[in-house]
Amino acid sequence: MESSYVRRGFALAVTATMALAACTQQPAASPAPSASATPVAQRGAGGELKILYWQAPTILNAHQATGTKDNDASRLVxxxxxxxxxxxxxxxxxxxxxxxxxxxxxxxxxxxxxxxxxxxxxxxxxxxxxxxxxxxxxxxxxxxxxxxxxxxxxxxxxxxxxxxxxxxxxxxxxxxxxxxxxxxxxxxxxxxxxxxxxxxxxxxxxxxxxxxxxxxTGPYKVNTFKPGDVVQYDLNENFRDPNKPFFKTVTLKGGGDAASAARAVFQTGDVDYAWNLQVEASVLKPMAASSTTGRLLTSYASSVERLLVNFSNPDASLGDKRGEPDTKHPFFTDIHVRRALAMATDRASVASQLYGDGLTGKATCNILTAPTAMESKNSDSFDICKFDLNAANKELDDAGWAKGSDNVRAKGGQKLKILYQTTVNSVRQSTQAIMKSNWEKVGFQVELKSVPASTFFTNTSPDGANHFWADVEMFTNSGDPNPTGYFRGWTCKTATGKANNWNGSNYNRYCNPDFDKVVDQMAVEADQAKLAQLAIQANDILIKDVVIIPLINRVAPTPDGVSKALKGIDVSGWDSVMYNIADWSK
Amino acid sequence: MATTQARLTTATVKADMLRPPRSLWTDAWYQFRRHRLAMAGLAVLSFLIVATVVGPYFWPIRIDTLDYTIALQGPSADHPFGTDNLGRDIFARALWGGRVSIAVGLSAVFIAITLGTLVGALAGYFNKLDNPLMRLTDLFLSLPILPLLLIVIYLFRDVLRAAFGPEVGIFIMIVTVIGLLEWMPVARLVRAQFLSLKQKEFVEAARAIGDPDLAIIWRHILPNTLSPVLVAATIGVGGAILTESTLSFLGLGFPPDVPTWGRLLYDAQNFIDIATHWVVFPGFLIFVTVLSINYIGDGLRDALDPRKT
Missing domain, CATH: 3.90.76.10 (Dipeptide-binding Protein; Domain 1)
Structure with missing residues (x-):
């Protein structure tokens, strides 16, 4: 996977975001941002645009950025x-x-x-x-x-x-x-x-x-910049569009915290735009709903919180062979066990209890959720995408996995014991609790493990997601607008292991020649419509074969707050939120 | 008249002689009982221990029963401590968590005290051992805790997990690690006490009548060093409970579904303004436990102090 590092970085950023992420409560009632940018009447007619980033930019060259704040602050220029x-x-x-x-x-x-x-x-x-x-x-x-x-x-x-x-x-x-x-x-x-x-x-x-x-060459130029504090921009007279931008000056202020940023846009109306309002859903939602000054911006792209099922054997007693692509998992090689696991996965409750049902994420059963044209509509009808404990129990009964006196299923002396790992993060630990509770009802024995994010996303760490020395693991990942590289992460060749220093992007060690064929076709397909067909096909194989169990399509980049008077904002989950700042107006 | 009085006096003396000899511990207990706060602390701690050990068998709600319909509710008759974000009963989790937290606190401190006293006593009593043992103490004091923990956990987690299961294995590991990181102050205290006490006349007297070294250490010096050790121990219990929660916070502690008090606090931190009860109860339990242990320590110190009778 070409940009696995990018994605890893993204996963990290997302993890950090999640640290304070939302819980409980109902869907966000945020009005869709108006897509059509109002034509800007006159260059510089708009006075000052006030932007608040609770993480202050420290550099204005995006090539040296240490975070989204720097990318965004640089994008005006x-x-x-x-x-x-x-x-x-x-x-x-x-x-x-x-x-x-x-x-x-x-x-x-x-x-x-x-x-x-x-x-x-x-x-x-x-x-x-x-x-x-x-x-x-x-x-x-x-x-x-x-x-x-x-x-x-x-x-x-x-x-x-x-x-x-x-x-x-x-x-x-x-x-x-x-x-x-x-x-x-x-x-x-x-x-x-x-x-x-x-x-x-x-x-x-x-x-x-x-x-x-x-x-x-952008619509604004830097007037003064105090790293870690504030950037003052002036209109760039040499900007190519004679009618843009609308605002004469822009002030991008850094500092504070997410909660005070939310208050500044929703309650006091002090700022026109507030970035990354990662406040508890139950706090943020009423604030945005009752606001006369601001509204909430949420957009979705390809960030999906998912469960990975291990196809290799993570048993420590294998020594050097532990988790190698040529080993076989003791029970996940049985499709019925994987299917039962998927059917006992309650993604709807995770979405409503932990992601505010649309405020910070929504339930999905696709591993590719964007671009929209490439998102599979088929998964809605898959039986494994429906939460059904009876069906899961039946699947295991039929496959000969019988419950023992300890309520754990076994076959031929092999118990269905799962080690389930993820990062240290309160939302993820709550997700783990929900999964464990349901999986244990169908006869799995689940042991939970949480690893600090810095360790989990380090390729050299034995606790790393890439070593995957567990049976099930959970994290968020996302793809590029062209999903070929993303899907290459489940082809036989990219299986992670000792041979490639665990740098392969196929953490599952899944290997299916039929799937590889689809990805190979994608790599040479120029027609967007056909590419979308192939992407849907690839997605459906991974879902039906229960290689991954997608849970939540997460809001990307972040839930932001914006003044109701501000027009022209059209957040893209694939780019900086400032990508069309020349079109912003009031 | 005079004879009667003489007889009475003899009787009193006789009665005094018939009473069983007062040992250090009966003396201490006598003193301790008169310390009201210490007795209150003992009562509270005993109550907490009994409640956490026995309670989970009687409380009908399991620690992992999820019910989203009652998520984040405040205290009620059904849920005296309220519920968390997944509708789990915080009372059940606090009872269960108390077992782990109190056990971790007491066992870790027991290890720290034992080790610290041993090293301190040997260093303080035997001149030859003093230098090497104290340098060892310095070495441990200068160890950076976090990297050490990481190494210990990487080296032993899987081994202990395989040998004892995830929960007991981690318990042994955490208790040992905390114990190993907390013994140094105790060793220094004990050594200082030994250095001053071994010059005292009663020790010289003991040596003069031919008591062996171990007997002198055990019977004559050690009881006199108990008070600082006990103070250090009581402070240590609270510290150990908190260290365990730090470890959970870093993901190095118990599996995330084991509800220790520290873990409950960690889970609750984001909800402090919308579900205060979730933070308050586990926090209060940690507070009460540490406070009562501190009072018990206070009482013990007074009771064991030979100058205070």
């Missing part, structure tokens, strides 16, 4: 070639004049190169012209390992980025990359000015003064 819209489609609101496709010749048929046509006449905020050299300069900067850019993951597999002419940049991949927008689209590849960063390449990238006041 630095733009990528294109953005991701909420449907996971590339959106030409950045430096590219149009989105390359196979049809328009921009994307090579074999997915080895992408030719980007850039907008003409774009100027940096200092008045100098923007050219394809700046795109190449950005590549040189961020993909040099010595730069230690936080965005370096998207460089994997990128062979080169070259300037064909001043208005054309070519990205070449080796090997072929079906997710050909990996480099160039979204918050990981904002284009920096080559001239400004000329002295900040490689090891010199550390403590580069430009990081605190980057020159950009």
């Amino acid at each position: 630095l733009e990528p070639l294109a953005s991701w819209d909420k449907n996971g489609q590339a959106l030409a609101n950045g430096l590219a004049a149009e989105i390359p496709t196979v049809a328009n010749g921009g994307v090579a048929k074999d997915f080895t190169s992408v030719t980007w046509k850039l907008r003409t006449g774009v100027k940096w905020s200092d008045g100098t012209p923007f050219t394809a050299d700046d795109v190449v300069g950005t590549y040189t900067y961020m993909c040099d390992e010595k730069t230690a850019a936080s965005t370096v993951d998207v460089c994997e597999g990128v062979k080169s980025v070259t300037a064909k002419d001043p208005n054309t940049a070519v990205v070449t991949y080796s090997p072929a990359q079906p997710f050909y927008f990996q480099w160039g689209v979204g918050f990981n590849t904002p284009i920096i000015q080559k001239a400004q960063y000329a002295n900040c390449l490689g090891v010199k990238a550390k403590d580069c003064p430009a990081d605190l006041k980057p020159i950009g």
Whole structure:
């Protein structure tokens, strides 16, 4: 999986988010954000836009970002070639004049190169012209390992980025990359000015003064920046759209906590936008519902909290062979046991009790939930997606697993004893309690284990999710807008084990040649509709075969609060929330 | 007249001589009973121990019964301590958790005291052992606790889990780890007491009549060092209960479904403003337990102090 690190990082971020995440109560009644951006009447007519981030930005170069706060604060100034819209489609609101496709010749048929046509006449905020050299300069900067850019993951597999002419940049991949927008689209590849960063390449990238006041092509430019406190932006007079942006200045204030940020947008109306309101659902919901000043923004993408079923044998007595892909799990190799486990999984209660039924997540039985066109509708009718303890009991009875005096089922001396691990996190521990309670009712014996997130997501740790020395484990992961790489994480070749230093992304050690065939087809499919068909097919195989038991589609990126007067916000789960800030108005 | 009085006096003296000799412990008990707070502490602690040991057999609700319809309810007749976010009965969980927490507290401190007293006594009494043992104490004092815990847990968790099962295995591990991390202050206290006491006349007298070293340590010096040790122990119990909750917090303690008092507090922390009862009851139980143990320690110290009779 090309961006497993990205995902791991994401999982971590999500985990951190979950630490305070929601519990109990009813669905969020947040009105859908208006999709159509009102045309901006006049540049700079809007006065000041007030944004509150309870984590303050510390750097304004997204390539050195230490968190979402830095990415977002940087996005007002630095733009990528294109953005991701909420449907996971590339959106030409950045430096590219149009989105390359196979049809328009921009994307090579074999997915080895992408030719980007850039907008003409774009100027940096200092008045100098923007050219394809700046795109190449950005590549040189961020993909040099010595730069230690936080965005370096998207460089994997990128062979080169070259300037064909001043208005054309070519990205070449080796090997072929079906997710050909990996480099160039979204918050990981904002284009920096080559001239400004000329002295900040490689090891010199550390403590580069430009990081605190980057020159950009975005709708705003930095006026003053106090790291860890506040950023003041002014309108960029050189911005390419003469009518945008609407606001004359933007103040992005950092500090405080999520609860006070929620009050600032919902109760006092002090700010126009408040980021990441990770407050208990039962606290947040009434506050948002009764607010006259603000509303809650929630959007969904591909973040799914899931249970993984181990196909290898995690028994410690195997020594060196423990959890190796060529071992067989003592009872999960029996499909009936896996099916029973899935049928005894009460995802609806988890969604309503722990995720506020839509406030921070909703129940799902798909492992791929976005882009919407690729989400399977079939799983609704799968018997294993319905919580039914009787059916689960029957499944095990029929398969010959008989209950013993201790209420634990066994067959041929093998007891159904499960070790179920996840990270230390109150929502996850509550999820574990719900699972355990139901699984024990159908004759599993469940032992719970929780590991600190930092250990759980460390590849070298024996308690790591990638070693998976347990029977069932739980975490959140998400895919790219093109799910090929995501599904590659369940193919035989990527099975994690000693041979690849547990860096394989197939933690389940699942191996099914039929599934591999579907993924191989996906890797060469250029037609979006056919790709969606294949993705649905891949999703359904994994669900029906109970390789994973999806639980919750989590809100991504975060539940934010926004002033009711503010128009034009259209959150995308795939990109920075600031991706269309030029369109925001009042 | 005079003869009658003389007879009476003799009778009193005789009666005095007939009374069984007063030992250190009967003396202490006599003193202890007069310490009201200590007696109250003893009563409360005994009550808590009995309640947590016997209670779960009588309380009809299991610790893991989920009922979402009654989630986060305040105290009521059915649920004296209210319910948590999954509708589990906090009273049942607090009773069960008390068993674990009190057991961890007492056993860990027992290990710490035993080890600390042993090392302190040997170091204080035998000059030759003093330096090596005290350097060992320094070594343990300078160990960074968290990395040490991580190593211990990686090395022994699976072994103990396989040998004793997940709960007992972790119990042994936690109690040992806490005990091993808490003995150093006790060792230093005991050594200091020994250093001063072994110069005293009664020790010299004991040596002069040929008592062996071990007897001198055991019968003459050790009882006199009890008071600081007991104070350290009582403080240690509260510390051990809290250390266990820290471990749970880091995911290094008991499995997450074992409701120790520390775990209950950890689970409840996010709900402090909407379900205060969830935090208050386990917190109060920890508080009461530590407080009563401290009073018992106080009473014991007074009772065992030879200067206070």
